[in-house]
Each structure stands twice: as structure tokens, then as C-alpha cells.
Amino acid sequence: MRKVIATIIKEWILLRRDVAGFMLLFLMPAILIVVMALIQDAPFKDYQNLRFDLLLADNDHGRLAAEITRGLKQSDNFQVIDSVNNRPLSDSALKQLLQQGNYRVGIVIPAGATAEMVNTANTVANQIAEKIGVGKLPAREARSNKYVRIYFDPVSRPTFRMSVNFALDKLITASCSNVLIDRMSKLSGDTASAPPTEDFRKMFSGIGIREEALNDKTKDTAHINSVQHNVPAWAIFGMFFIVIPLAGNMIRERDERSALRVQLIPNANSSVALGKIFFYTLVCMVQFALMLCIGLWLLPVFGLPALYLGLHPFALLPIVLCIGLSATSYGFFIGTLFKTATQAMPFGAISVVILSALGGIWIPTDIMPAAMQKLAMASPLYWGLDAVNDIILRDNKLSGSFLALSVLLVFSILLWLVSLRINKARTHSVQ
Amino acid sequence: MALALDIQGLYKMYKGGWSPALDGMDISVRENQLLGLLGPNGAGKSTTINILCGLVMPDKGTAKIFGKDCVADTVTVRSVIGVVPQQIALFGQLTAWENFRYFGRLYGLSNTQISERAGNLLKRLGLDTHADKRVGRYSGGMKRRANIIASLLHHPQMLILDEPTAGVDVQSRAMILDFLKEYNAQGKTIVYTSHLMEEAEQICDEVVIIDEGKFITKGAPKELIDNTPGCNRLEDVFLHYTGHSVRD
Numbered sequence: 001m002r003k004v005i006a007t008i009i010k011e012w013i014l015l016r017r018d019v020a021g022f023m024l025l026f027l028m029p030a031i032l033i034v035v036m037a038l039i040q041d042a043p044f045k046d047y048q049n050l051r052f053d054l055l056l057a058d059n060d061h062g063r064l065a066a067e068i069t070r071g072l073k074q075s076d077n078f079q080v081i082d083s084v085n086n087r088p089l090s091d092s093a094l095k096q097l098l099q100q101g102n103y104r105v106g107i108v109i110p111a112g113a114t115a116e117m118v119n120t121a122n123t124v125a126n127q128i129a130e131k132i133g134v135g136k137l138p139a140r141e142a143r144s145n146k147y148v149r150i151y152f153d154p155v156s157r158p159t160f161r162m163s164v165n166f167a168l169d170k171l172i173t174a175s176c177s178n179v180l181i182d183r184m185s186k187l188s189g190d191t192a193s194a195p196p197t198e199d200f201r202k203m204f205s206g207i208g209i210r211e212e213a214l215n216d217k218t219k220d221t222a223h224i225n226s227v228q229h230n231v232p233a234w235a236i237f238g239m240f241f242i243v244i245p246l247a248g249n250m251i252r253e254r255d256e257r258s259a260l261r262v263q264l265i266p267n268a269n270s271s272v273a274l275g276k277i278f279f280y281t282l283v284c285m286v287q288f289a290l291m292l293c294i295g296l297w298l299l300p301v302f303g304l305p306a307l308y309l310g311l312h313p314f315a316l317l318p319i320v321l322c323i324g325l326s327a328t329s330y331g332f333f334i335g336t337l338f339k340t341a342t343q344a345m346p347f348g349a350i351s352v353v354i355l356s357a358l359g360g361i362w363i364p365t366d367i368m369p370a371a372m373q374k375l376a377m378a379s380p381l382y383w384g385l386d387a388v389n390d391i392i393l394r395d396n397k398l399s400g401s402f403l404a405l406s407v408l409l410v411f412s413i414l415l416w417l418v419s420l421r422i423n424k425a426r427t428h429s430v431q
Numbered sequence: 432m433a434l435a436l437d438i439q440g441l442y443k444m445y446k447g448g449w450s451p452a453l454d455g456m457d458i459s460v461r462e463n464q465l466l467g468l469l470g471p472n473g474a475g476k477s478t479t480i481n482i483l484c485g486l487v488m489p490d491k492g493t494a495k496i497f498g499k500d501c502v503a504d505t506v507t508v509r510s511v512i513g514v515v516p517q518q519i520a521l522f523g524q525l526t527a528w529e530n531f532r533y534f535g536r537l538y539g540l541s542n543t544q545i546s547e548r549a550g551n552l553l554k555r556l557g558l559d560t561h562a563d564k565r566v567g568r569y570s571g572g573m574k575r576r577a578n579i580i581a582s583l584l585h586h587p588q589m590l591i592l593d594e595p596t597a598g599v600d601v602q603s604r605a606m607i608l609d610f611l612k613e614y615n616a617q618g619k620t621i622v623y624t625s626h627l628m629e630e631a632e633q634i635c636d637e638v639v640i641i642d643e644g645k646f647i648t649k650g651a652p653k654e655l656i657d658n659t660p661g662c663n664r665l666e667d668v669f670l671h672y673t674g675h676s677v678r679d
Contacts, residue, residue: 006537013529014525018524256519256520257518258522260520261516261581264509265509265537268538
């Protein structure tokens with residue numbers, strides 16, 4: 001044990017004196033977390049939580065246009081712009097503004113849209129009235145389809161288009177339903193009991209949708225957001241960057257022959273290897289803890305939500321230990337496999353970037369293509385992130401991460417065994 | 432006197448090698464002897480030392496140190512030998528003290544033992560005032576001396592040195608050679624390799640000349656000079672047995 005402790009102390013002194021390595025381990029992931037969380041804040045938000053400028057060209061000037069405009073203005077998501085330079089927006093001006101890329105979405109309500117809606121409502125009301133034997137409302141036989149047209153900035157993403165389409169469709173449906181109820185009321189001659197159209201939606205409040213947390217103990221559904229994704233993801237990425245100082249340290253020790261001296265000391269090899277693994281795993285854990293602190297206290301300073309650690313935050317401890325072990329064993333493997341730092345450093349860095357991309361660090365795996373989602377499982381970072389998400393997003397206990405932890409441990413053990421085999425096969429010399 | 436080192440019929444062929452690195456090598460060293468292992472490049476000096484340290488497995492033959500087999504009983508052998516590699520096997524980013532403290536702990540020494548032994552050796556080899564400086568900032572001679580100290584912390588019975596004075600200044604060389612003689616006088620066995628014949632002539636009780644993996648001759652330097660016709664120096668003897676062709 002004294003040999004292990006001696007190695008830990010030695011590694012600590014070496015790391016402390018390696019300013020670049022120290023910065024790489026602690027500053028780089030910290031900067032990454034802050035930058036990525038800020039950059040990805042908007043893309044991670046649901047469109048319902050964002051506010052967009054929406055261009056509106058009203059050629060109808062009727063009830064439909066008024067209700068759509070009112071609905072859009074009441075929504076928290078849209079800032080309706082229906083005039084430019086005190087002049088109402090025309091179709092062509094709207095298209096031109098979108099083409100210039102200054103706005104993301106525009107709506108054109110065609111002339112006669114209200115008339116067509118009323119005519120449709122009258123026709124439907126008459127059909128119902130005919131069946132129940134009450135009066136008839138005036139309605140044209142010939143109907144002309146009127147479309148409320150939506151134009152998008154070509155760079156808009158499909159999910160954004162879908163959200164706006166859905167919101168507009170909801171407003172038009174509500175407006176049509178209101179008119180239909182008006183018409184039906186007129187047919188029955190009961191104008192007094194006609195329901196106020198604004199409260200139409202309230203009539204159906206019995207059939208609502210309400211999202212609730214899976215876990216009864218939490219009030220909120222801990223939605224994935226930029227902070228919840230980026231803090232653990234980049235913290236794990238940073239942990240795997242232990243590959244650089246660890247592999248560099250091993251290669252340097254081989255080059256400067258201090259590793260040879262260790263090898264010549266009886267029974268020191270395993271203690272030194274254990275000390276190294278212990279020390280660097282500890283560094284990984286400290287690194288992760290610091291990154292969590294950034295998520296908890298620093299990111300809110302930048303206007304981002306604070307990191308939520310789930311109902312069982314202490315379950316993170318064994319998870320982070322396993323991630324640290326797998327990161328350290330990967331560094332050990334790289335440090336053993338490559339003979340020079342020139343080979344090991346680029347390979348180590350690039351492989352971690354690839355493994356992180358595969359493992360869902362850059363973007364969550366659930367929005368990856370199906371084949372990539374399967375491939376993601378080859379990355380230890382995927383299992384690490386999955387285990388952390390189990391705790392901080394799904395509010396699970398440690399038992400829920402059993403599979404992920406097993407995979408990480410098997411990954412670590414395999415790499416140690418391969419490293420030992422490579423090391424044994426390598427010829428050492430006192431020369 | 433008992434044998435400190437007993438090498439018999441050692442044979443080693445490296446994978447992909449053209450010829451055997453060792454081809455039936457026989458060497459014996461008595462306890463308390465200071466033996467020079469001399470040979471041109473590729474003679475098999477380093478392979479022999481690597482086998483003695485348990486770093487390389489021989490294909491045939493045996494090597495024993497104080498009666499312990501270097502292959503079967505590596506742990507015991509390593510505990511009684513101190514190896515000074517040709518390169519500086521120390522952590523350049525650590526100070527000399529930090530290095531000695533670390534290696535001492537790996538040898539299982541207590542802090543008191545480390546302080547006492549390293550302190551004495553630092554003083555003897557003129558590094559006591561530089562002990563708190565990083566080894567990476569040492570001069571070549573200082574590094575060589577620190578390299579020797581690190582190999583002596585556990586008080587080995589036999590010291591094996593691979594060209595311990597290569598590339599050092601005259602003063603450092605003199606200090607190292609004096610120290611080796613002094614250490615030998617304390618009853619320790621020393622096996623050392625060098626390309627510097629004058630140096631070997633000066634300090635060795637006996638030298639062994641090897642070439643192409645084979646034992647060539649052995650004897651006290653003066654005895655070898657006297658018994659080899661036309662030789663006035665050990666270098667002449669060496670060239671007499673190994674030839675003038677350049678080895679790469």
C-alpha cells in the first residue's frame with residue numbers, strides 16, 4: 001500500500017508541475033461546458049419556449065384573420081409583425097423579407113378567407129339542421145378553397161416548420177368551430193344562449209393533456225435541456241481526455257527510462273500501475289465534481305437553468321468511478337500501445353472525439369439515425385452518459401444503471417488485460 | 432571465494448535477428464570483485480545485463496547471481512542487485528530528493544532509511560547542495576551521479592553499471608570511478624561495461640572481453656597486457672582480440 005501511496009504522491013507532483021496537462025484536464029472541459037451549454041441553449045429548447053418574429057399579411061380583414069392574429073399575439077411564441085414602415089405587409093413584401101433571411105416564418109391570409117369559412121360553416125350547419133328539421137341559413141353551393149399560406153425561411157428546420165404548422169392549424173380549427181357553433185345557435189334562434197366564442201376551448205377542458213413526471217416524488221419533468229445534456233456530456237468527454245496526460249506520462253517515463261528503473265524494483269510494477277490508475281481515476285472524479293459545480297452554480301449566472309442532479313445524486317459516485325476507471329484504462333492502453341508521443345497524442349485525442357461523437361456527447365443519441373444509435377453502444381462514453389442520465393434525468397436509483405456500469409467495467413478490464421499483454425511482449429532493455 | 436555471478440552457456444537469439452546475440456556465453460565473477468565487461472558494439476554486453484536483470488529470457492543456458500537463478504527467481508535477484516542503466520532512469524520533472532524518496536519507498540524503505548542513505552550518497556557524490564533541484568535541469572555529470580545514487584538506495588550486494596561514465600566531464604568521471612572503487616572496497620561486487628579501456632584498466636580487478644556473443648578472454652588488466660604479444664595497453668589487447676573492423 002505504501003508503494004501505491006508513493007506513486008499517487010509522485011503522480012500528483014508530476015501533474016502539478018505539468019501546467020499544460022493540468023489546464024487540459026480542468027480548464028478545457030469547464031470552458032467546453034459553458035460554451036456548449038450557451039450555444040446549445042436555444043436548439044435544446046422546445047419551440048414552445050422560444051419567441052419568434054412572425055410576418056403576417058392580412059388580405060382577408062375578416063373574422064378569421066382577426067382570430068388568427070389575436071391567437072398568435074396571445075401566444076408567447078410569436079411576435080406578430082403585420083406592417084413595415086407603417087404600411088400593411090403585402091404578399092410580395094413578406095416573401096422578400098423572408099428571402100433576405102431576416103425572418104424565419106410568414107403567414108398570408110387570403111382575401112375572402114372569412115367569407116369562405118362562414119359559407120362552409122353555414123353549409124355544415126344546414127346539413128345538420130336538415131337532419132333535425134330546423135331552419136336554413138344562406139349558403140353558396142359553389143365553394144372555393146382558400147388556403148392560409150405559410151412561408152418559411154429555407155434554412156428553417158423541419159421541427160420548426162411542424163411546430164408553426166401545428167400552431168396555425170389549431171387556431172384555424174378553433175376559429176372554424178367557433179363560427180360553426182355561432183351558426184348552429186342562429187339556426188336554433190337562441191342567440192342569448194350562444195356560447196362566447198373566446199371560451200370555446202374551455203368547453204372542452206375535460207379532455208385536456210397534462211404532462212406529468214414519471215416519478216411521483218418530483219414535481220417537474222426534468223426535461224432534457226442544454227445544461228442537463230451538456231454538463232454531464234462534456235464532463236465525461238473531459239474525463240476521457242485523461243488519455244492525453246496519462247499516455248504522455250507513460251511514454252515519457254519509458255523514454256526517460258524511469259519506467260525501467262521501476263521495472264527493476266522487485267514487486268513494484270503492479271503497485272505502480274495500481275497507483276497510477278487510482279490517481280488518474282481520482283483526478284477524473286474530481287474533474288467531474290468540478291464540472292457539476294459549474295452546472296449547479298456557474299451556468300445559472302449566464303441565465304441558464306441550474307443542473308438538476310435527480311433524486312439520488314449520490315448514486316453518481318459509483319457511476320463516475322466506473323467512467324473514470326474506463327477513461328484511465330483507455331489512457332493506459334494508448335500509453336502502452338504507442339511507442340512515441342507523436343503517435344499517441346493525435347490518436348488519443350482524435351479517438352476520444354470520435355468516441356464522444358458516437359456516444360452522444362455532441363448530440364443526444366436519440367436524434368441519431370437508427371444505425372448510428374446501434375453503433376453508439378460501442379463507445380464507453382455512451383454507457384457513461386446513459387448511466388449519468390439514468391440518475392439526473394430519469395430519477396432512477398443506481399440499480400437502474402447496472403448494465404451500463406457492467407459494460408464500463410468489462411471495457412476497463414479488457415483494456416488492462418490487453419495493455420498487460422502488450423507490455424509483456426515488448427522487449428525492455430537497460431541500454 | 433564464492434561466485435557472485437555465474438553465467439553458463441547463455442544463448443539468446445532475438446526474433447528477426449541475423450545472428451545470436453549470445454552464443455554460449457560463460458562468465459563467472461567472484462564476490463567482492465570489480466569486473467569490467469568489455470566488448471565492441473553488438474558483442475552481447477547489454478543482452479547479458481538484460482538477462483541478469485530478468486528483462487530478457489535466454490533461449491539456453493543459466494545465469495545465477497549469488498546462487499539464485501536470474502530467470503526462475505527474478506524477484507530475489509532484483510533485490511540484491513542495483514542496476515545503473517546507460518540512460519538516466521530518473522524522473523526529470525522531480526527533484527533528486529523526490530526521485531530518491533519515491534524509489535526508496537518502492538524498495539520498501541522507511542523515510543528514515545531513505546533520508547539517511549540518500550543523504551550520505553548525495554554528499555559523497557557531490558550533489559547534496561543540488562538535491563532540491565529538478566533532475567531535468569542537472570548537467571550530464573550530475574545526472575549520471577544521481578542515476579548511480581538511485582540504484583544504491585536498497586544497498587545492493589552487486590552493482591551492475593552500463594557505461595556509467597559515458598559523456599561526462601573529467602571531474603565527474605573521476606568522482607564516479609573513485610566512488611566505485613570505494614563501494615567495491617566495502618565488500619560489494621561490481622560488474623560494469625564501458626568502451627573506455629583506460630578507465631577499465633584503471634579500476635577493474637579483472638576484465639572479460641566478449642565478442643559476437645561469445646566469451647573471448649578474461650584476466651586482470653595487467654596480466655592480459657603482459658600475456659598478449661605486442662600490447663602495452665588494455666586497448667591494444669581489446670583490439671587484438673576483437674579486431675579493427677568497425678561494428679555498427
